Amino acid sequence: MPIWMEVFVLMLLAYAIGMGIGWAIWGRAS
C-alpha cells in the first residue's frame, strides 16, 4: 500500500471520529 493511501485512511478515520464526537456534543441538541 503506498504511503499516501495509508495517510488517507488514517485521516479519514480521524475525520469520522471528529464527526462522531461533534454529532454527540452538538448534533443531538438541535
Place this chain on the structure above:
Amino acid sequence: MKFLRRPSIAIASGAFAVFLLARFVAGASAPDFAARLTAQAPAVITQAGGGNRVRAIFLSPRGLPSRHPLLVGGEPLDEPTRAEIATAVASIPGVGGIRWSDGDMMAIGGEPVFRPLHCQEDVQALLRARTIRFEESSSRMDIGSNELVDEVAAALRPCLGAIIQITGHTDNSGPEPGNIALSTERARAVRAALIERGIPADGLRTRGVGSQRPVDGLDPADPANRRIEFSVIATEPIRPTPVDTPAPR
C-alpha cells in the same frame, strides 16, 4: 454554499477534502521518507547476513513510495537467514510489513523433490515454438493464444493428480514490484484458462518472479524474457510456515 446544508453532501465533500489533503501531505513528504528507509536498509541487511545480494525496494506495485518493502535477491539464502533479514529490516523505525519477491505465505520444507513427468516435456515442446501472448502490460490473454492453451491443457491431462506450477516471467523494463505483480497476474490468468478447460484447480500453482530469472544467455531487458513456464512436480513440497514468523515466503 447552500448545497452544503444537506448532511450527506457536506460529509462527502469533507471526505473529498480529506482525500486531497492526504494526497498533498503524502506527495510532499513520502518520497523523502521512502528514500530515508531505502538508505538505511542496506547496512541493516548486511549486518543480518544478507550481504549485498538482498535489496529492499520501498515501492508499491504501481511504483509509488511505500513503507512496506519488497525484498529481492534472497532466493539462494536459507530460511533462518531470510527470517533474520526480514526481522532486521522490519525493526527499522517506520518500516511496515515485509514481502519477499519470491514469496507467498508458505515455507518450503527441506529440499523439495522434483520429478518431471513426461507431460512437462510435451508442454515445453509446445511452448518452444510458440508462446502464450498477452496484451501489453495487462494480464488479458491474446485471442490468438486460445488454441495454444487448448493444446497445453490437452498435454497436461496425463499429469492429472500431479502438482503443476505455472511461473510468469517479464523483462526488466519498469519497476520490479510491478513486474512481479504483472507476472503473477499472468500466471493466474493462464491458471484460470486451464481451469476453464477442465484441469482441476487444486493441482495448479501459480507464481510470478518478475525479471529475476531471465532466459539463460539472454539480456534481462530482452522482451523474449516475457514468458510463461510450466513445471510438473510430482509431490507437493509445500508446508505451512509457523504463525508469527516475520519472514513469509
